[in-house]
Amino acid sequence: xxxxxxxxxxxxxxxxxxxxxxxxxxxxxxxxxxxxxxxxxxxxxxxxxxxxxxxxxxxxxxxxxxxxxxxxxxxxxxxxxxxxxxxxxxxxxxxxxxxxxxxxxxxxxxxxxxxxxxxxxxxxxxxxxxxxxxxxxxxxxxxxxxxxxxxxxxxxxxxxxxxxxxxxxxxxxxxxxxxxxxxxxxxxxxxxxx
Amino acid sequence: xxxxxxxxxxxxxxxxxxxxxxxxxxxxxxxxxxxxxxxxxxxxxxxxxxxxxxxxxxxxxxxxxxxxxxxxxxxxxxxxxxxxxxxxxxxxxxxxxxxxxxxxxxxxxxxxxxxxxxxxxxxxxxxxxxxxxxxxxxxxxxxxxxxxxxxxxxxxxxxxxxxxxxxxxxxxxxxxxxxxxxxxxxxxxxxxxxxxxxxxxxxxxxxxxxxxxxxxxxxxxxxxxxxxx
Numbered sequence: 307x308x309x310x311x312x313x314x315x316x317x318x319x320x321x322x323x324x325x326x327x328x329x330x331x332x333x334x335x336x337x338x339x340x341x342x343x344x345x346x347x348x349x350x351x352x353x354x355x356x357x358x359x360x361x362x363x364x365x366x367x368x369x370x371x372x373x374x375x376x377x378x379x380x381x382x383x384x385x386x387x388x389x390x391x392x393x394x395x396x397x398x399x400x401x402x403x404x405x406x407x408x409x410x411x412x413x414x415x416x417x418x419x420x421x422x423x424x425x426x427x428x429x430x431x432x433x434x435x436x437x438x439x440x441x442x443x444x445x446x447x448x449x450x451x452x453x454x455x456x457x458x459x460x461x462x463x464x465x466x467x468x469x470x471x472x473x474x475x476x477x478x479x480x481x482x483x484x485x486x487x488x489x490x491x492x493x494x495x496x497x498x499x500x
Numbered sequence: 501x502x503x504x505x506x507x508x509x510x511x512x513x514x515x516x517x518x519x520x521x522x523x524x525x526x527x528x529x530x531x532x533x534x535x536x537x538x539x540x541x542x543x544x545x546x547x548x549x550x551x552x553x554x555x556x557x558x559x560x561x562x563x564x565x566x567x568x569x570x571x572x573x574x575x576x577x578x579x580x581x582x583x584x585x586x587x588x589x590x591x592x593x594x595x596x597x598x599x600x601x602x603x604x605x606x607x608x609x610x611x612x613x614x615x616x617x618x619x620x621x622x623x624x625x626x627x628x629x630x631x632x633x634x635x636x637x638x639x640x641x642x643x644x645x646x647x648x649x650x651x652x653x654x655x656x657x658x659x660x661x662x663x664x665x666x667x668x669x670x671x672x673x674x675x676x677x678x679x680x681x682x683x684x685x686x687x688x689x690x691x692x693x694x695x696x697x698x699x700x701x702x703x704x705x706x707x708x709x710x711x712x713x714x715x716x717x718x719x720x721x722x723x724x725x726x727x728x729x
Contacts (some may be wrong), residue, residue, distance in 0.1 A: 350679040353712040368698035400681040408697035415695040446689040
């Protein structure tokens with residue numbers, strides 16, 4: 307009799323374990339079935355109307371700048387891209403930060419074509435200083451900074467070779483930062499794929 | 501009246517007159533003469549006699565002119581003049597005109613009779629006024645109700661269309677429906693493409709719009725099987 311009781315208790319425990327394992331496996335399978343493997347594992351808040359409006363606004367300013375550039379009206383294109391920096395995205399929105407970084411990079415490159423290297427450097431440095439996380443857009447900002455410094459080196463080459471050399475070193479440092487960020491992100495994404 | 505009745509009446513007329521009947525007829529004659537001469541009726545008398553006397557008076561008054569004594573005629577003229585003059589001074593314009601019967605001595609009203617008549621007139625006037633009020637009251641109430649209905653209709657509070665209650669149902673969010681970094685979508689930005697932010701933003705916007713639309717459409721559905729009840 308006592309042996310039968312032990313056997314029944316063991317069977318009950320085994321059944322409970324089996325149910326728990328089945329439920330656990332099922333829920334994990336559900337989670338894996340959702341989303342893309344390259345997406346971040348911890349999604350943020352849901353896409354809001356404010357965010358979409360901000361993105362749409364930025365998109366239109368970029369297209370406006372494209373049109374100006376087709377007519378070689380660089381100053382107007384610069385003004386249009388500057389407007390993107392004033393857009394109020396929802397606080398903490400990752401897309402907003404990325405878009406503003408990208409706009410700063412484009413603005414800096416436009417300023418370089420205008421010969422306004424100092425201002426271009428200020429625009430890029432402000433973007434890098436306001437970074438909350440590493441991203442391909444931050445890496446792009448470092449890349450743009452390197453380009454600005456390269457252009458400065460060329461600009462001052464004849465007047466001050468030492469300063470030009472310093473600018474080149476700084477440019478390389480910026481490229482190195484960009485490369486480091488990109489590598490880290492690529493590894494992270496590759497890890498998410500597995 | 502049938503023929504039998506008429507025959508029966510003739511038989512009664514032909515019957516001999518009793519002394520009591522004779523005495524009663526004489527008494528009625530005296531009262532009638534007295535009335536014609538201006539004497540008042542006795543204070544107490546049989547109702548049948550009074551009715552006979554009044555009928556006889558009316559017949560007498562309508563059949564011949566009343567011959568009045570000179571004193572009586574003067575008295576009546578004085579009374580008529582007095583009542584006419586005083587009545588015009590005391591009564592309001594439009595007051596009752598003395599009736600023809602008041603000129604006759606036996607039917608003339610004394611002061612008490614005029615007071616009774618005026619009080620009766622007052623009562624009648626009040627009754628007429630009350631009747632008029634009662635007759636007009638339903639119309640007045642109906643008019644007031646109609647006016648109140650119009651006022652209430654005009655000044656009714658306008659019901660503004662209530663905005664639909666936006667019920668935020670908990671939706672199962674996929675990664676595509678959430679705000680997130682654009683790195684997985686954009687990837688590494690080559691140096692030659694550093695300034696092509698416009699194209700990258702087009703790509704990013706299209707991707708996020710897809711997730712946003714999915715979210716909105718699912719929210720509009722009454723009960724999505726995915727979301728449960």
